[in-house]
Amino acid sequence: MKALSYELIHKDAKTGARRGRITTPHGTIETPVFMPVGTQATVKAMKPEDVERTGAQIILGNTYHLYLRPGSDIVREAGGLHKFMNWNKPILTDSGGFQVFSLGAMNKISEEGVEFRSHIDGSKHMLSPEKSIAVQTDLGSDIMMAFDECAPPDSSREYIEKSQALTTRWLERCVKAHKNTEKQALFGIMQGGFFRDLREKSAREITEFDLPGYAIGGISVGETKEEYIGVLEYAPDLLPEDKPRYVMGIGTPDYIFEAVQRGVDMFDCVEPTRIARHGMAMTSRGRISIKNARFERDFTPLDPECDCYTCRNFSRAYLRHLFKEGENLSNMLLSEHNLRFMAKTLEEIRKAIEEDRFLEYKKEFYTKYYGSPDGK
RNA sequence: CGGCAGGUGGCACAGCGGCGACUGCAGGCGGCUGUAACCCGCUUACACAGAAACACGUAGGUUCGAGUCCUACCCUGCCGA
Numbered sequence: 320m321k322a323l324s325y326e327l328i329h330k331d332a333k334t335g336a337r338r339g340r341i342t343t344p345h346g347t348i349e350t351p352v353f354m355p356v357g358t359q360a361t362v363k364a365m366k367p368e369d370v371e372r373t374g375a376q377i378i379l380g381n382t383y384h385l386y387l388r389p390g391s392d393i394v395r396e397a398g399g400l401h402k403f404m405n406w407n408k409p410i411l412t413d414s415g416g417f418q419v420f421s422l423g424a425m426n427k428i429s430e431e432g433v434e435f436r437s438h439i440d441g442s443k444h445m446l447s448p449e450k451s452i453a454v455q456t457d458l459g460s461d462i463m464m465a466f467d468e469c470a471p472p473d474s475s476r477e478y479i480e481k482s483q484a485l486t487t488r489w490l491e492r493c494v495k496a497h498k499n500t501e502k503q504a505l506f507g508i509m510q511g512g513f514f515r516d517l518r519e520k521s522a523r524e525i526t527e528f529d530l531p532g533y534a535i536g537g538i539s540v541g542e543t544k545e546e547y548i549g550v551l552e553y554a555p556d557l558l559p560e561d562k563p564r565y566v567m568g569i570g571t572p573d574y575i576f577e578a579v580q581r582g583v584d585m586f587d588c589v590e591p592t593r594i595a596r597h598g599m600a601m602t603s604r605g606r607i608s609i610k611n612a613r614f615e616r617d618f619t620p621l622d623p624e625c626d627c628y629t630c631r632n633f634s635r636a637y638l639r640h641l642f643k644e645g646e647n648l649s650n651m652l653l654s655e656h657n658l659r660f661m662a663k664t665l666e667e668i669r670k671a672i673e674e675d676r677f678l679e680y681k682k683e684f685y686t687k688y689y690g691s692p693d694g695k
Numbered sequence: 696c697g698g699c700a701g702g703u704g705g706c707a708c709a710g711c712g713g714c715g716a717c718u719g720c721a722g723g724c725g726g727c728u729g730u731a732a733c734c735c736g737c738u739u740a741c742a743c744a745g746a747a748a749c750a751c752g753u754a755g756g757u758u759c760g761a762g763u764c765c766u767a768c769c770c771u772g773c774c775g776a
Contacts, residue, residue, distance in 0.1 A: 354729095356729075356730065357730095358729095358730050359730085363730080363732095363733085364733080379729070379730095381729085381730080384730080384731095411729090413729045414729090416729075417729040417730090418729095418730095418731090420729090421729090421730080421731080422731070425731090437731095438731040439731080464729075467729095469729075508729090534729080536729070538728095539728045539729085540728075540729095541728085565729090566729090567728095567729035568728050568729040569728060569729090570728055571728070574728075586729095587728095587729060588728050588729080588730095589727085589728070589729085589730045589732085590727075590728055592730085593727060593728090593730065593732065593734085594726090594727065596732080596733050596734080597726085597727070597732080597733080597734070597735090598733095599726095599727085608724085608725080610723090610724085610725095611723090611724080612722090612723070612724095642733095645733065646733095647733075649733080650733060
């Protein structure tokens with residue numbers, strides 16, 4: 320028996336958007352889906368039950384961070400990540416590949432793997448495909464990601480060529496190291512930067528392994544929106560239709576709509592929770608900064624159209640007050656609201672796809688959220 | 696009443712002869728993309744190098760030049776009658 324299966328339920332009549340369902344050992348996931356990020360075995364500022372009531376179906380955890388602290392052996396002894404953090408729905412773990420990029424200045428990449436300087440104390444640690452899989456096995460996630468190199472967007476073609484080839488060789492080692500295929504699924508990651516032929520090469524190579532799902536990595540790392548969409552125009556089609564497709568690291572509504580439209584099923588991003596902690600709320604009429612003086616005496620909810628706990632109980636003036644005072648409750652309430660906003664938007668997207676009106680819904684959303692039908 | 700210390704943007708402080716005055720906080724605005732992020736950035740007059748401007752308690756004085764030195768006064772704090 321396999322750890323994961325994907326069922327394609329319906330394809331939008333006019334676009335590549337697809338409505339699907341992923342089944343994992345910890346339950347099913349309706350797609351397209353947005354996955355909140357809980358790097359250190361917690362979605363920051365939120366209790367698992369709060370995350371759950373936003374409608375979140377699956378969350379992320381992180382190999383690199385949990386390996387450093389508390390140590391994946393401790394998570395294993397606790398009974399796995401689900402038990403450790405009390406989240407009983409599916410979990411996807413990132414492999415540490417993104418930290419190759421985000422902590423780039425402190426790393427050394429070799430054929431063997433990546434030597435990290437811990438961002439906590441500067442100590443040296445080696446993360447290799449085998450090590451990453453071993454850690455993710457300890458964590459017990461439903462979906463583990465292959466250890467890849469997420470290269471910077473301004474890398475040369477020569478660099479991306481080498482990086483993409485290395486990612487394939489690392490994938491082969493990940494597949495070999497991955498034993499418990501009936502409990503945890505392993506997803507491969509496409510690289511290749513912004514070069515179409517390299518993306519095609521990457522797709523050919525990684526799909527050889529016949530994995531239960533594939534991700535498109537190396538985008539949403541600081542490139543322009545045009546470059547991002549450029550890759551999206553062809554990349555999803557290079558991946559099998561009967562497997563879930565995942566674009567890693569996207570969280571703004573426009574990036575998600577563009578990806579869904581081209582046949583992508585899964586997304587994750589720190590954006591909604593991070594901007595919440597920084598005083599920004601996503602609303603049906605666009606983003607608002609709760610810090611703004613204009614909300615000082617605004618006793619209406621963040622978003623009158625929202626059904627979340629925060630909007631049902633608190634005013635903008637109160638949330639502004641909490642934020643200005645640095646109260647923890649501000650982070651909690653804004654995070655919950657933003658996650659609810661994301662979950663609800665994806666609910667609407669799924670419904671629209673089922674009814675073959677994805678583009679209409681996209682236009683409607685853009686008009687309200689961005690103030691124009693094309694979002695600019 | 697006497698002694699001592701001190702008065703610099705909203706607050707707290709730096710500077711101790713070249714200041715169109717440092718820094719932090721507060722205030723205002725913005726940014727966050729597989730989380731080194733309850734973080735980071737910008738801003739706090741107009742104008743622009745002019746016999747112009749100014750957050751250095753007030754008024755005089757010394758000096759080419761004073762937030763900086765001197766005198767008086769006002770105010771605050773501590774100590775002593």
